[in-house]
Structures are given as structure tokens and as C-alpha cells.
Amino acid sequence: MLAALAHTIRRAEATASEARDEESLLGMQGGDQKRGGNVEQGRDHYRWCYWVLSMAALLLCVMWQYSEWYVGRMTDGEDTGGGWAGDFLILVVAVSFIISSKHVVSDKYVIFYWGTAIAYGLGGVGHFLEGSSDASMVIGYYISMTLAFGGDAVRAGWGYALPSSPAVMAQRVFTFCAYGALCAFALWNLKLVLVDDTSKEDLAVSTAGRMYKATQILMGVVEASGSIVWYGITRPQLEGRPLRLVAAAVNVAAWTLVKTMPLMFAKQGIATTVAHRLPHYCQYIIMWVMHTLTTKGYVNSTTRLQHAPGASAPLVKQGEVLLGHAASTDSASAGGGACAAK
Numbered sequence: 001m002l003a004a005l006a007h008t009i010r011r012a013e014a015t016a017s018e019a020r021d022e023e024s025l026l027g028m029q030g031g032d033q034k035r036g037g038n039v040e041q042g043r044d045h046y047r048w049c050y051w052v053l054s055m056a057a058l059l060l061c062v063m064w065q066y067s068e069w070y071v072g073r074m075t076d077g078e079d080t081g082g083g084w085a086g087d088f089l090i091l092v093v094a095v096s097f098i099i100s101s102k103h104v105v106s107d108k109y110v111i112f113y114w115g116t117a118i119a120y121g122l123g124g125v126g127h128f129l130e131g132s133s134d135a136s137m138v139i140g141y142y143i144s145m146t147l148a149f150g151g152d153a154v155r156a157g158w159g160y161a162l163p164s165s166p167a168v169m170a171q172r173v174f175t176f177c178a179y180g181a182l183c184a185f186a187l188w189n190l191k192l193v194l195v196d197d198t199s200k201e202d203l204a205v206s207t208a209g210r211m212y213k214a215t216q217i218l219m220g221v222v223e224a225s226g227s228i229v230w231y232g233i234t235r236p237q238l239e240g241r242p243l244r245l246v247a248a249a250v251n252v253a254a255w256t257l258v259k260t261m262p263l264m265f266a267k268q269g270i271a272t273t274v275a276h277r278l279p280h281y282c283q284y285i286i287m288w289v290m291h292t293l294t295t296k297g298y299v300n301s302t303t304r305l306q307h308a309p310g311a312s313a314p315l316v317k318q319g320e321v322l323l324g325h326a327a328s329t330d331s332a333s334a335g336g337g338a339c340a341a342k
Contacts, residue, residue: 048235052228055249056256063257063278070274071265086273086280087124091117093284097291105298109290112159116283118151127276133200138193142212146186149219153179156226162233171229178222182215220259227251239300240293247289254282 094116101107126145129137157175162168188208192198203209231248235241261275 048232049228051245052231052248052252055245056252059249059253059282060256063253064261067257067261067272067274067278071270071272085124086277087120087127090120090280090283091124093287094120097287100291101294105294107291107294108161109159109287109294111161112155112290113287115151115154115159116287119148119155120151120280120283122148122151135193135197138200138203139190142186142189142193145216146183149179149182149216152219152223156222160226160230162230165233167229167233171226174225175222178215178218182212182219185212185215188212217259220255224252224255240296243289243293247286250282250285254279 094113097107097113098110098117101110101113107113122144126141126148129141129144132138132141153175157172185208189203189212192203192206192208198206227248231244234244257275258279265272265275
């Protein structure tokens with residue numbers, strides 16, 4: 001009897017040991033699956049950035065090849081009027097969207113339009129003055145171009161109507177630092193012109209002149225990163241996501257082209273503004289996307305309210321109430337997106 005009891009106890013212990021081993025094995029498999037899931041989730045978390053940069057690279061290649069083809073077909077060897085003319089065209093487009101926001105449908109991207117109007121309006125003046133050797137014209141160039149890049153700073157830091165988040169704050173700090181450096185180097189150049197009577201040619205090869213050009217390129221990086229932050233934060237919003245992807249990629253490609261290709265043309269002795277004209281066209285695409293997103297949000301809000309129970313007479317005036325409702329909804333979604341994008 002004792003032997004039978006001892007045999008029963010040994011079998012129970014063996015069964016319990018096997019159960020513990022099985023639980024341990026399942027736990028290890030579950031841990032592996034969890035770690036694998038976290039890795040896959042991490043890949044998905046940054047996949048959006050791959051799409052933005054891939055599309056931007058494709059657009060950049062297309063514009064680059066077109067510019068090379070265009071230069072190859074130039075007959076007189078010079079084509080310099082399109083820079084400031086394109087700037088003024090974008091100024092007119094931006095002002096038209098500002099007027100539309102005031103009198104047709106309230107647009108949450110109106111700050112972006114204002115920044116565009118400042119950047120390209122004053123930028124057109126700066127490009128017009130850029131070729132002059134007169135001291136007063138050189139001074140006018142530095143003042144107008146520096147203020148123009150202030151418009152770019154407004155666009156990149158505040159133009160995308162994003163709620164406050166760590167990513168947005170980092171972008172704004174980056175914008176402040178880059179634009180502050182640009183202003184400092186502009187003042188240095190003005191000091192050389194006004195106090196030291198430095199010629200335009202000497203100014204271009206001086207440390208101050210080179211650093212001013214370098215910070216202009218840095219402002220292009222500021223603009224591109226602003227678009228990437230915008231798409232990354234608003235990515236969880238399914239409505240309008242393809243359009244935001246297009247706008248972000250177009251802006252990255254445009255600023256990459258306009259800050260690199262003119263340097264290459266200058267080294268080759270080619271005088272052309274084709275590398276400026278193409279990014280100007282891109283700016284129209286970006287503002288059209290923003291205006292379309294606003295209009296689409298207004299139409300969708302109107303439809304929802306019209307089909308709501310007990311809906312009656314016109315519920316809005318010039319879209320302000322509906323757009324306010326849509327903007328609050330977008331902000332709430334974007335806030336969730338900011339948390340997801342961390």
C-alpha cells in the first residue's frame with residue numbers, strides 16, 4: 001500500500017514538472033512573439049517616413065532630369081528672368097488663397113499662405129536685386145532676402161495648423177535657431193558693406209558671405225523637415241492622407257532641388273533659373289493640396305450636419321462654424337497622431 005502511494009506521488013510530481021516545462025516553453029514562445037510584434041510595430045512606425053522620402057526622391061530625379069534637358073536645349077546660354085517672375089506668381093496664388101479663406105471658406109492653413117506670400121513676394125524682390133553691384137542694391141538684397149526667409153520660417157514652424165507636441169516644438173526650435181543664424185550672418189554682411197565698404201565680389205567670397213549662403217541652404221532643410229513633421233503627425237488621419245503625402249514629398253523634393261542644383265549650374269558657368277521655376281510650380285501644388293483638404297473638410301462637415309437628426313436651415317455662415325468643428329476634430333486626431341509618432 002505504501003509502495004502504491006509512493007508511486008502515485010511520483011507520477012503526480014512528474015505530471016506537475018511536465019506542466020511547468022510546458023508553461024515555460026509557452027512563455028518563451030509568447031515572449032518571442034511579443035518581441036517580434038514590437039519589432040514589426042517599430043518598422044510600421046517609421047514606414048511613413050520611407051514613403052515620403054521615396055516619393056520625394058522620385059520627384060527630385062524627374063525635375064533634375066528635366067532641368068538637365070532644359071539646359072541642354074538653351075540656345076543663347078542665359079535664362080535668368082524666371083526666378084523673380086516665378087516668385088511673384090506664387091505671391092499672387094498665396095494672396096488668392098488668403099482672400100478665399102477670408103471671404104469663402106475659413107482655411108486653417110491660412111498662416112501657411114501668409115508665410116508663402118512673405119517668402120515669395122520679398123524673395124522676388126531679392127532675386128531682382130541680386131545681380132546688381134550698386135551698394136544700395138546689395139543692401140536691399142540682404143534685407144529683402146532675409147525677411148523672405150522669415151516667411152519660410154513661418155511656414156515651416158506654424159503654417160501646418162498642428163497642435164502642440166514634442167515634434168512640433170522641436171521643429172520650431174530648429175526653425176528659430178536656423179533663422180536666427182541667418183539674421184546674424186545677414187547683419188555681418190551688411191556691416192561689411194556699410195562700414196568696411198566691401199565690394200560685392202569680395203563679399204561673395206568672404207566668410208560672412210559664404211555663411212549667409214550656407215544658412216540659406218539650412219533654411220531649405222527647415223522647410224523640408226516641417227513638411228515631414230506635418231505628415232508624420234497627421235498620418236493616423238485616414239481622410240486626406242494621400243494628399244498630405246503628396247504635398248510633403250513635393251515640398252521636400254522642391255527644396256532639395258532649389259538648394260543644390262543652382263550650385264552645380266554655377267560651377268559649370270550656366271546662367272539659368274530653371275531650378276527655381278520648378279520648385280515654384282511645386283509650391284502651387286502644395287497650396288492647392290491644402291486648399292483641397294480644407295474644402296473637402298467643409299463639404300464633409302456640411303453633409304454630416306445635413307443628415308444629422310433634426311437638422312434644419314443653414315447652420316453656418318461662410319463655413320466658419322463647420323470649419324471650426326472640422327479643425328477641432330482634426331486637432332484632436334492630430335494630438336493622437338503626435339502621441340503615436342513619438
